[in-house]
Amino acid sequence: MFAHFILALRQAGVPASITEYLALMAAMKAHVADYSVEDFYYLSRAALVKDERHLDRFDRVFGECFKGLEAPEGDLRKEIPEEWLRKMAEKLLSPEEMQQIKAMGGLEALMDRLRELLREQKGRHQGGSKWIGTAGTSPFGAYGYNPEGVRIGQDESRHRSAVKVWDRREFRDLDDDIEIGTRNIKLALRRLRRFARQGAATELDLPDTIRSTANNAGTLDLKLVPERHNTVKVLLFLDVGGSMDEHVRISAELFSAARSEFKHLEYFYFHNCPYERVWRNNRRRHDEQMSTWQVLRTYGPDYKLIFVGDAAMSPYEVEMAGGSVEHWNEESGRVWIDRLISHYRRSAWLNPTPQRGWGHVHSTNMIRALLEGRMYPLTVGGIDAMTRELSR
Amino acid sequence: MAAFKSTERYIATRDLEVAVNASVTLQRPLLVKGEPGTGKTVLAYEVAQALGHPLIEWHIKSTTKAQQGLYEYDAVSRLRDGQLGDPRVHDIANYIVRGKLWDAFEAPEPVVVLIDEVDKADIEFPNDLLLELDRMQFFVYETRKTVVATHRPVVIITSNNEKELPDAFLRRCFFHYIRFPDRETMERIVQAHYPDIRRDLAREALNVFFQIREVPGLKKKPATSELLDWLKLLMVEDLPPEALRSKETHLVIPPLHGALLKNEQDVHLFERLAFLARRGGH
Numbered sequence: 001m002f003a004h005f006i007l008a009l010r011q012a013g014v015p016a017s018i019t020e021y022l023a024l025m026a027a028m029k030a031h032v033a034d035y036s037v038e039d040f041y042y043l044s045r046a047a048l049v050k051d052e053r054h055l056d057r058f059d060r061v062f063g064e065c066f067k068g069l070e071a072p073e074g075d076l077r078k079e080i081p082e083e084w085l086r087k088m089a090e091k092l093l094s095p096e097e098m099q100q101i102k103a104m105g106g107l108e109a110l111m112d113r114l115r116e117l118l119r120e121q122k123g124r125h126q127g128g129s130k131w132i133g134t135a136g137t138s139p140f141g142a143y144g145y146n147p148e149g150v151r152i153g154q155d156e157s158r159h160r161s162a163v164k165v166w167d168r169r170e171f172r173d174l175d176d177d178i179e180i181g182t183r184n185i186k187l188a189l190r191r192l193r194r195f196a197r198q199g200a201a202t203e204l205d206l207p208d209t210i211r212s213t214a215n216n217a218g219t220l221d222l223k224l225v226p227e228r229h230n231t232v233k234v235l236l237f238l239d240v241g242g243s244m245d246e247h248v249r250i251s252a253e254l255f256s257a258a259r260s261e262f263k264h265l266e267y268f269y270f271h272n273c274p275y276e277r278v279w280r281n282n283r284r285r286h287d288e289q290m291s292t293w294q295v296l297r298t299y300g301p302d303y304k305l306i307f308v309g310d311a312a313m314s315p316y317e318v319e320m321a322g323g324s325v326e327h328w329n330e331e332s333g334r335v336w337i338d339r340l341i342s343h344y345r346r347s348a349w350l351n352p353t354p355q356r357g358w359g360h361v362h363s364t365n366m367i368r369a370l371l372e373g374r375m376y377p378l379t380v381g382g383i384d385a386m387t388r389e390l391s392r
Numbered sequence: 393m394a395a396f397k398s399t400e401r402y403i404a405t406r407d408l409e410v411a412v413n414a415s416v417t418l419q420r421p422l423l424v425k426g427e428p429g430t431g432k433t434v435l436a437y438e439v440a441q442a443l444g445h446p447l448i449e450w451h452i453k454s455t456t457k458a459q460q461g462l463y464e465y466d467a468v469s470r471l472r473d474g475q476l477g478d479p480r481v482h483d484i485a486n487y488i489v490r491g492k493l494w495d496a497f498e499a500p501e502p503v504v505v506l507i508d509e510v511d512k513a514d515i516e517f518p519n520d521l522l523l524e525l526d527r528m529q530f531f532v533y534e535t536r537k538t539v540v541a542t543h544r545p546v547v548i549i550t551s552n553n554e555k556e557l558p559d560a561f562l563r564r565c566f567f568h569y570i571r572f573p574d575r576e577t578m579e580r581i582v583q584a585h586y587p588d589i590r591r592d593l594a595r596e597a598l599n600v601f602f603q604i605r606e607v608p609g610l611k612k613k614p615a616t617s618e619l620l621d622w623l624k625l626l627m628v629e630d631l632p633p634e635a636l637r638s639k640e641t642h643l644v645i646p647p648l649h650g651a652l653l654k655n656e657q658d659v660h661l662f663e664r665l666a667f668l669a670r671r672g673g674h
Contacts, residue, residue, distance in 0.1 A: 019563045023418060032414045039410050046411035050562035052425060052569040204467070220475050222468060 002044075005065045009048060012057045016048040023047050037066070201226050232391075233264035235299055235344070237278065239309030240269045247352035250378055251308050254350070266299055271326055272313040273333035274340065292336060296343050304390045305340060305347035308378065311364040312353070318366050337370050346390045347371065352378040395442075402431070402438040403573075403580045411568040412439055421525050421547035423510075423562070426570030429615030432550040435570075436506035439548060443504065448545075450492040451508045458520030461493040461507075462530050462539075484534050497528060497541035504546045511551040518561040526564055573616065575602060585620055589627060596636040597623055600646045604653075609661060614652040622651035 002024070009016045024047040033039040041062060049058045201224035208223035215221075236258060238251060259265055268278035268290070277289040316323035318333040341347045349367060351358065355377040358364045368375040374389060376382035396412040398404045404412075412435075415422035424432045440447035450461055470487045473480060480486045496505045510518060524530045528541035549565065551557065573581060575598065582594050601622075605613050614622075625648045626636075635647055646652065653659045 015559070017563055023420065023566070027414045027418055030417045032410065032417050038406065042407040042410035043414050045407070046414055046422075046566045046568055050423070050559075050565070050567045055569060220471050222471075 005044075005061070006048070008061045008065055009058065012061045014049060014054045014057050014061070020048050020050075203227055231264075232262055233299070233303040234258060234262050234266070235295075235303040235305045236265065236267040237274055237305070237307045237309075237340075238267060238269050239272060239307075244310055244352075247310060247378070250352050254308060254378060254383075264303075266303070268295060270309075271324075272309070273317045273324070274307070274336050275324055275327075275329040275333060276331065276336065292340075296339070301343055301345050303344055305344040306386070306390075307347070307349040309349070309351070310353045311349065311351055311367040311375070312361050313363045315362050315366065318363055318370075334366075334370065337367070341371060346392075347374065348386045348390055349375040350378045350382065350386060351375055355382075396439055397442065399438060399442065401584055402434060403577060403584055404435075404438075405571075405573075405577060408435075408568055408570065411566055415548075415566040416443070416546050418566075419528075419544040419546070421507075421549055421565045423549045423551060423557075423565040423567045424570060425551050425553060425567070427572055427613070427615050428552060429617035430570045430572060431616060432570060433506065433508055436504060436508075436548040436550075439546065440504040443502075443546065445502050445504045445546065446499070447504045447506060448492055448496045448499075449506045449508065452510055452513045452517070454512055454514075456513045456517070458513075458517050458524075459491075461491040461521070462524065463491050463494055463532060464489045465534050488532065488534060493524060493530075494539055496545045497539055499543070499545070502543040502545060504548065507547065507549045509552060510549050511553060511557070518557050522560055522564065572605075578616070578619070581616060582619070582623060586623060586627065589623065590633065592633040593626065593631070593636075594623070596633040597626060600636050601652070604646070604662075607662065607665060610653075610658050611655045612653075612658060614654075618652050618654070622646075622648060625651050 002021075006016055006021050024044055027033070027043055027047060028040075033043040044062070045055070045058060049055055203225050205223045205225040208225075209221065212221040212223055213219065236255070238255065244251070255267065268280060270278050274292060276292050278292055278295060279289045281288050314323070314325075317325065318337075321330055321332050322328050323332060349371050351364070353364075358368065358375070364375075374386075376386040376389075396404070396409055396416065398409070411422060416439075424435060426432055436449070437447060465484075466487045466489055470481055470484070493505065496503050525547060528544045529538055531538050578598060578601075579594070582589065582598070586594075597619075601614065601619050604610070629648065631647060649659065649662070653662060
């Protein structure tokens with residue numbers, strides 16, 4: 001009866017299955033919702049949606065299927081959170097410019113205008129100065145010449161060495177929920193597992209108990225051992241932003257796999273090359289930074305250090321003090337990489353770009369040399385080789 | 393069967409009522425998620441009360457194993473009894489310790505089972521309970537006996553989103569996300585808990601409360617339980633509502649903020665914002 005509804009849901013990315021559909025049907029039959037549309041909405045939501053992140057998509061599909069409203073436009077994930085726009089505006093604009101905007105009716109007015117345009121506009125648009133699209137001079141859109149404009153849904157960095165990219169993915173932590181495709185990576189990472197008995201003795205050690213009971217002339221003598229735990233500790237350093245934009249998906253998959261494989265997994269983000277500060281939460285990268293020294297002090301040399309990055313940057317970012325594109329770094333990237341890999345006994349660099357292209361990028365060669373060749377492609381085979389190296 | 397509805401003490405929105413009733417009717421587990429402090433655990437108590445069933449609580453910790461909810465075989469006692477020549481040792485059933493789910497399955501009347509904070513346990517924990525929650529039965533290897541639920545219990549599972557739950561597990565549940573209550577619902581909740589609170593005090597307090605929740609960058613937003621604690625403090629201290637009202641600026645540090653802000657960084661952030669607001673006012 002509601003088959004088209006389920007299909008529409010699946011199309012919009014809500015993973016509803018037959019089991020859930022049948023449950024909904026059974027509940028309808030049992031008159032849980034009776035004849036109220038609202039109750040039916042609540043019921044189908046409880047039965048079909050299993051994750052609050054899908055609630056919004058569900059609402060839109062429900063509206064489309066049952067009220068005959070207009071179709072949800074385009075990619076349902078492309079909704080732009082207002083907070084994000086606001087934050088970006090705060091970051092980008094100088095106080096004088098904020099004053100100017102105020103004169104034009106304030107940020108609110110700008111946002112209202114944007115919303116209005118989004119509503120008015122149908123379809124893709126390129127050029128021009130009013131519509132949201134690409135390559136125009138309107139303050140909204142992507143690839144434009146107005147750097148202070150609001151950049152919307154630009155898929156990848158246009159130039160590989162863009163200095164600053166304000167794109168939506170910069171405001172999104174690497175998604176660690178992606179399950180599809182991570183299974184292989186998980187299996188490869190599993191090689192890194194090393195079990196050790198640690199903690200309180202809770203398991204009965206049968207051979208030892210038998211031995212000591214026999215030695216005790218038959219009087220029971222219990223022997224316990226601690227449970228086995230995975231004791232490998234991993235420290236992940238992930239490159240975000242800039243030229244890494246194209247590789248975000250695959251890096252996110254790795255992150256998702258690594259996170260569920262290890263109990264001790266610490267991760268930090270950096271941009272292009274690690275310097276004196278790294279951060280944990282990409283959304284708040286400017287307020288919540290952590291000193292790399294502190295990382296070195298906190299996590300001992302027994303951690304296995306894995307960098308994930310394309311190692312594509314300007315050579316100055318590796319060689320020179322002050323070469324960073326984002327801030328003034330007192331010490332060069334080379335010093336910091338050296339410091340990190342000499343502190344940690346095992347380290348490697350995973351590179352998401354295809355291996356045959358590495359030779360053409362100068363900085364990739366430099367970093368590869370710094371790590372004494374321990375750079376591996378971010379493929380299942382590469383991870384396999386890396387884990388073998390790390391667990392030697 | 394008695395349906396679940398808002399009570400005097402527990403305000404349930406209509407969507408929550410529908411979700412609970414669906415899971416009770418179809419006898420499937422209900423998974424409840426939501427911000428901390430929005431009444432996930434309390435829901436189970438209220439459902440038990442509304443249906444008139446006893447409640448069996450199973451609180452999950454990081455070391456909890458699925459098997460512990462079913463039964464445990466106490467081999468050590470048996471070995472020791474064997475050495476002491478206790479006749480009980482001949483029957484293995486004497487050393488089977490029942491778990492919470494076994495109790496629930498064999499209860500003489502229908503019960504409500506609360507599996508609290510299922511995400512605290514090991515990642516495999518939900519998978520180990522799939523069949524048990526689906527069929528409401530399990531097999532005891534030691535005694536070769538199958539325990540089947542006489543009455544399928546109402547199962548309420550809460551999660552704080554610390555770990556992802558497996559799809560197979562989710563598919564067997566109804567799901568409800570307790571949204572943070574809007575102002576109107578919140579007023580009803582406050583009324584339900586403190587029927588004799590002064591009207592103006594409650595109004596001012598709610599104003600302050602929702603303002604605080606809107607401050608960007610708070611690490612832990614205060615939730616319903618924090619609001620209720622804070623109101624209680626305000627009532628005990630007998631503060632006049634004027635103390636909560638800001639004079640010229642729109643932001644003040646509320647009195648007794650310790651009940652609302654549980655993180656020193658949040659308090660700090662708040663002080664900074666209040667300072668800026670005060671300076672901006674001049």
